[in-house]
Amino acid sequence: MSPLETDPLGTAGHLLRVAALLLGLGLFMAFSPTSFGIEIGAVERADRPRRRVLVIAGAAAVASTLLATLFVLISPNTLHALWTGDVVTIISQRWLDAAVGAALIVAGTVEWVRAARPRRKKRASAHLDRLQVLFAVVLVNSLVSTSGPATMYLVVRTIGTTAPALWPIGYLVFLIGLAAPYVVLGIAITRIPAFAHRVSRLVTWLEHRDLRRPIAVAVAVVGLGLLVWSVIELIRAG
Secondary structure (H helix, E strand, O other): OOHHHOOOOHHHHHHHHHHHHHHHHHHHHHOOOOOHHHHHHHHHOOOOHHHHHHHHHHHHHHHHHHHHHHHHHHOHHHHHHHHHOOOOOOHHHHHHHHHHHHHHHHHHHHHHHHOOOOOOOOOOOHHHHOHHHHHHHHHHHHHHOOHHHHHHHHHHHHHOOOOHHHHHHHHHHHHHHHHHHHHHHHHHHHHOHHHHHHHHHHHHHHHOOOOHHHHHHHHHHHHHHHHHHHHHHHHHHO
16 A cells, blocks of 8 residues: 555544645645746736736646546546545556656656757747736646646545545645645735845746756656555565
8 A cells, every 4th residue: 555545643644644745736736847937927027917826827727637637537546436436556556657657757867868958048928918828828838847747647646545525625725735826926926025026036046047957857756756666566466
């Protein structure tokens, strides 16, 4: 069994751990380095930042939901739980975990190699003042980033360790973690000028940092951990 499937404090302790992990994954999804700089800049320079906050949070939520739906449909654990109501880990789930782990290692390696090339200069899009364009940019960035799909796979696996009746609540907890940074950002920028200045400095700092290799390492490490854990569980099951 995985650490998420057993808890010395019983069901209540397990649910608390799941909720905390889902909040953390939501925050991580929101702070994705591939898109957060664009999103902060779009809010900071906006005449109506709160409306843009809603658009950004909505786009990130839609992208997350699309990825989560995909992983639910290919996850043996979640399909088995939906069909039988029993929350158990079946052997085919271990093979899927191992395959995803291997894929993340490959993705991290490819990203590391690609990071040796000079970064493409980011184009300052004047069209981000249009809400439809902003929504599309955030949606696509969330879907195609290296960290986005990896994060959502962990979200689905985490939620899948609870009873199906609790899945909507678990996903709502994740969405709260996802939306919280943008809500705080929108309020702070409009009411705390000093905070807005610090945000501007943060955006400038992010724009001058090449974070591709740190992201590649993080993705590969997660993949390696998932692969090793899955192989150990497969050996035990055998």
